[in-house]
Each structure stands twice: as C-alpha cells, then as structure tokens.
Amino acid sequence: MxxxxxxxxxxxxxxxxxxxxxxxxxxxxxxxxxxxxxxxxxxxxxxxxxxxxxxxxxxxxxxxxxxxxxxxxxxxxxxxxxxxxxxxMSRLDDIEIRPDTRIARVGAGAVWLPVVQAAAAHHLAGMHGSAGDVGVVGYLTNGGLSWYARRYGLAVNHVRAVELVRADGSLVRADAEHESDLFWAVRGGGGNFGVVTAIEFDLLPFADAYAGMLAWDLTEAPQVLARWREWTADLPETVTSAYRHTQFPPMPEIPEPFRGRQFVIVDGAILADDAQAERILAPLRELRPELDTWGRVPATAVPLIHLDPDGPVPGGVAVAQLIDSLPQSAVDKMLELAGPGSGSTLLAAELRHLGGALARPVTDGGATSWLDGQYHLLGVGVAFDPETKAALTAETQRFVSEVGAGVSRGKHYLGLHQGAGDTRSGFDDVTWQRLRSLKAQLDPNAVFKPNHQI
Structure with missing residues (x-):
C-alpha cells in the first residue's frame, strides 16, 4: 500500500x-x-x-x-x-443457541457444522447446505439452499435479525421492525450494504432426518437419470434431493469404493418417518445401487452426506443456472456431455430438485425469498494450472449451456453462482431496481465491494 x-x-x-x-x-x-x-x-x-x-x-x-x-x-x-x-471475519465465531425460542445467534465467522452440533444438543436442526465448513452469514445472506429446502424454503427466509456495520462505521441491528429496508436488502443482497457481524435465525424442530446417498457405477447413468427424472415429477415437499455424475481421483485419501472411479449419486433428505421414507425411495432402490446409506441419521450427519471436500480447492471452476424443467432433450445432452464414455473431465455434473416451498415467494421475505426454476443445474471442475483451467472452464460452460438450452432464462441462484458482473441475473427487474436504489441510499460511495456487487 x-x-x-x-x-x-x-x-x-x-x-x-x-x-x-x-x-x-x-x-x-x-x-x-x-x-x-x-x-x-x-x-x-x-x-x-x-x-x-x-x-x-x-x-x-x-x-x-x-x-x-x-x-x-x-x-x-x-x-x-x-x-x-x-x-x-473468522474470529467472530461465537455461537449461541436459544432453545426456548428455537433461535440461533452466531457471529459472522461461524461455519455450519459447529452450529448444527450446538443446535443438536437441544434437539434442533439448522438449514445448512451441502458442506459443513461453509460460513453461515455468507450462505444465509445469499439465499441458503438446504437439504430441507423443498419443505421449508430458502434458509434466508428464516433469518430474524442481522447486526452489521454500515458505510459510516456505525453498528446497527436490522430486523422486521427496525431498519426494515436494510433488513430486506441484506436478505439476498449479501455484503453490499454493510459488514454483517452477527446473525439470528430460526432453527428447525427436529434432531434427525432420513438422509443419505445411493450410488451406482456411471455406466448405470441412463436408467438412473430417467428414473430420478420421473421420481422428482411427483414427490412430496418433504423430499429434497440431488442427482450427479461424479468422478473421484485415484488418491490414497479417497476411501474405497470411490477411489479412482466414476459414479452416479442421488443424495438428499426426507422429512418423514422411516416407513414413509422407504416407500418414497423404493423406485430408486429398485435399480439396485452399489451403495445405499439412506437411513435415520442425526442432524449432525446431514451436512456430510454430499461428500464435499474438507478443505480449500485449488483451481475450482463452477458454472450453474436455474432451469424450468428437465425434458428428454436435457437428459440426452447431460448423458452425451457428462455420461458414460463422454470423456468428461468435470468433477461433478449435478441437478438439484427445487420446487415445493422454494417456488413460493414469501410475503415478508427479503430480496431473495424463492427460486424461479424447477431444477438447479451445476457443473464443477478442478484444475491445477492456468491452461487446464481455461479448457475446463470452457467445458463447464458448454455443459451448462447445452443441457439448459431451451429451459433456462439466464437466471441464477447467487449462492452457488461464480459468474462475475452478472449479479442482476439473481433478481427480477422490480427487485433489482429496489436493490440499486437502496445501494445508492445506504452506501452512496460504494464502500462495500462483495463477491456479487450491486
């Protein structure tokens, strides 16, 4: 400097x-x-x-x-x-659980797994995503797509208050009754309006779920994808799931049976009793997966089912978009570009089932309160040098573009979107204009420069 x-x-x-x-x-x-x-x-x-x-x-x-x-x-x-x-913000990692009101208050440096563990001690659960080491504040203020999302909607809708530092350096608490415009904007507008120092949010009234994964060799992808597509067409909102093609490197730290192999995986959570959950899963289990870990598990195990990496990822590439449906043309293109024999270098080619509560705007919600799509399409890769990264980025972009052709309107869920300069794609026109107006009012000198800038 x-x-x-x-x-x-x-x-x-x-x-x-x-x-x-x-x-x-x-x-x-x-x-x-x-x-x-x-x-x-x-x-x-x-x-x-x-x-x-x-x-x-x-x-x-x-x-x-x-x-x-x-x-x-x-x-x-x-x-x-x-x-x-x-x-x-890593040093502001305090966690407070208020069991009587089912509310958590955590500092901006807290990550999800310790929060879930603290809540579980009171027989409560949090609306975390697919990795336990993700920061709570960033996840919540950008939406929050949880394994309970089709039943309870986006996690951001369960935020009750934020404490943040404004552009003049003052600390303020924003909730439904105080600084309501700011409270609306932060719930979806992320770090554009201040530095969040703490956040309060509702916990869920259960201590376990029926969750896990089914895994098949990638050669089974055509029949598994066809069945999952049919299965998701008529599911109760108590079921949230993801389908993906993934390949594991031949590294000693990768456990058997995954090491060096390619798999089709269906994972997620079902908020129902065991008998109901088993009936719901039966059509997928008929396809005789090689691995089946679905069962009654404590809430503390749910952040681990997606097998996300434990630590930082060098050279990560991810491209994603919301899609309105999953027609046969999209299925065929996914198999062509990332299925058996495709030669794909993607680490994961994924579809997440949306709909349910995710599809319903929340009356008292913030800038992001629902997702305008039935599926979330995601391509992920890892590169270790600039040349490989350029090629992998092109492959990932092609995968998402061609699978989403005809069923995407260019909309994104910003919580999983890595594109720079297209924050507007996460909002409708009316919401975007209100966010822009509030940005000019609350941060006129553009002091705050987060990942998704308004």
Whole structure:
C-alpha cells in the first residue's frame, strides 16, 4: 500500500492487519476458493464488531473499499480488489443457541457444522447446505439452499435479525421492525450494504432426518437419470434431493469404493418417518445401487452426506443456472456431455430438485425469498494450472449451456453462482431496481465491494 496514512489508520483500527510485503500477507489473503488471487490493499482480521467499525471508517476515509469475507467458498466472482481491504471475519465465531425460542445467534465467522452440533444438543436442526465448513452469514445472506429446502424454503427466509456495520462505521441491528429496508436488502443482497457481524435465525424442530446417498457405477447413468427424472415429477415437499455424475481421483485419501472411479449419486433428505421414507425411495432402490446409506441419521450427519471436500480447492471452476424443467432433450445432452464414455473431465455434473416451498415467494421475505426454476443445474471442475483451467472452464460452460438450452432464462441462484458482473441475473427487474436504489441510499460511495456487487 503506497498511502502511508491509510496503512497507519488500518493498523490502528485493528490488532491484526496485513499489508503487501508483510510476513503472513499471502496466507491472510488466501481463502477457501484458493485459485482466487486476492491481491488486496490490506487484509484485516477483526476481533469484534467495534474493530469492524474502525476498519470500515479507516478504509472509507482513505479512499479504500471494503470486501467482507467469511470462508471464501464463493469468492470466485471477486476480481480486482487492489483498492480493497479484505475483512476476514473468522474470529467472530461465537455461537449461541436459544432453545426456548428455537433461535440461533452466531457471529459472522461461524461455519455450519459447529452450529448444527450446538443446535443438536437441544434437539434442533439448522438449514445448512451441502458442506459443513461453509460460513453461515455468507450462505444465509445469499439465499441458503438446504437439504430441507423443498419443505421449508430458502434458509434466508428464516433469518430474524442481522447486526452489521454500515458505510459510516456505525453498528446497527436490522430486523422486521427496525431498519426494515436494510433488513430486506441484506436478505439476498449479501455484503453490499454493510459488514454483517452477527446473525439470528430460526432453527428447525427436529434432531434427525432420513438422509443419505445411493450410488451406482456411471455406466448405470441412463436408467438412473430417467428414473430420478420421473421420481422428482411427483414427490412430496418433504423430499429434497440431488442427482450427479461424479468422478473421484485415484488418491490414497479417497476411501474405497470411490477411489479412482466414476459414479452416479442421488443424495438428499426426507422429512418423514422411516416407513414413509422407504416407500418414497423404493423406485430408486429398485435399480439396485452399489451403495445405499439412506437411513435415520442425526442432524449432525446431514451436512456430510454430499461428500464435499474438507478443505480449500485449488483451481475450482463452477458454472450453474436455474432451469424450468428437465425434458428428454436435457437428459440426452447431460448423458452425451457428462455420461458414460463422454470423456468428461468435470468433477461433478449435478441437478438439484427445487420446487415445493422454494417456488413460493414469501410475503415478508427479503430480496431473495424463492427460486424461479424447477431444477438447479451445476457443473464443477478442478484444475491445477492456468491452461487446464481455461479448457475446463470452457467445458463447464458448454455443459451448462447445452443441457439448459431451451429451459433456462439466464437466471441464477447467487449462492452457488461464480459468474462475475452478472449479479442482476439473481433478481427480477422490480427487485433489482429496489436493490440499486437502496445501494445508492445506504452506501452512496460504494464502500462495500462483495463477491456479487450491486
């Protein structure tokens, strides 16, 4: 950083600040999306909300922007952060469970698995996603697509309050009765309106679920995909599932039977008793999967069923979009591009079943309260060098574009979208205009520069 005054102000604002050239700077700026090269003006690790406020004031007074980062699972859309202070929230990781009201209050550095474990001690569950190490705040403020979503909708609809630092450095609490415009905007608008320091949300009144996975060799994909497509056409809202083709590298840390093989996997959760769940799963089990882990499991096991990687992923590539239906043409194209014999290099080619409560706008919801699609289409790859990444990106884009041809309107669920510069695709026109208006009102100098910028 060339501005000595800015450097001094930031070092005064927080105990842990790293500038380019400092020992520890490169480690401090590295996030879960490890291929995202965040060459920030500074990286700060606040200890509390007061330090967050001091950092925001110091940045704004010295012409810098602020980029809040939790774990950085979806940091991929971040591009030029050379004028920005990365505010790493990992140290604000307190967790409070209020069993009498079924509400959790967690700091902005908390990740899902410890929250789920704390809730389970009171026979409650959280609306986490498919990985336990995802940050709670980033996940919730961008929507939150959970294994219970077809029954309970997007997780963001269960947020009750946020505490955040505004562009002037002041700390405010926003809920349905206080700062209601801000509360609306943050629920879907992510970090565009301030740095969230804590969040309160509802927990669910159960301690277990019928969940797991079915797995077949990839050669079985044609019949499994046809059956899953038919199966999802008439499911109760108590069932949330995903279908994917995935390949596991031949690495010693990959357990048998997955090591070095390609699979078709159907995983998810069913909120029903065992007898009902087994009846629901019967059409898929008729196809005799090689592996069947579905059963009654504690809520603490559900974040682990999707087999997401435990740590940062180098060279990650992901392309996704919402699609309105799953016609035979889409099925055929998915098999052609990522099925047996396709030669696909994608780590995963996935469809998530939406609909149910996800398809219903919430009257008192925020900027994102529902998803305008029946399925979520996703292609994921991992590359270890720039040349491979370029080819993999092209393959992933082709997969999503061609499978979604004719059934996509270019809409995205921003919580799983890595595209830069197309935040508008996550909102309808009316919502987008309101978000833009509130951004101009609440952050007129564009101090906040999150992954999906408004």
């Amino acid at each position: 060339s501005n000595e005054n800015a450097a001094a102000a930031l070092r005064k604002a927080a105990a842990s600040v790293y500038l380019p050239g400092d020992d520890g700077y490169d480690e401090a700026r590295t996030v879960w999306a490890a291929s995202t090269d965040l060459l920030a003006a500074a990286v700060a690790f606040p200890q509390n909300a007061d330090e967050v406020g001091s950092i925001v004031r110091a940045a704004a007074e010295n012409g810098l922007t602020v980029t809040p980062v939790g774990t950085g699972h979806n940091a991929y859309p971040l591009r030029d952060v050379g004028d920005s202070v990365l505010v790493r």
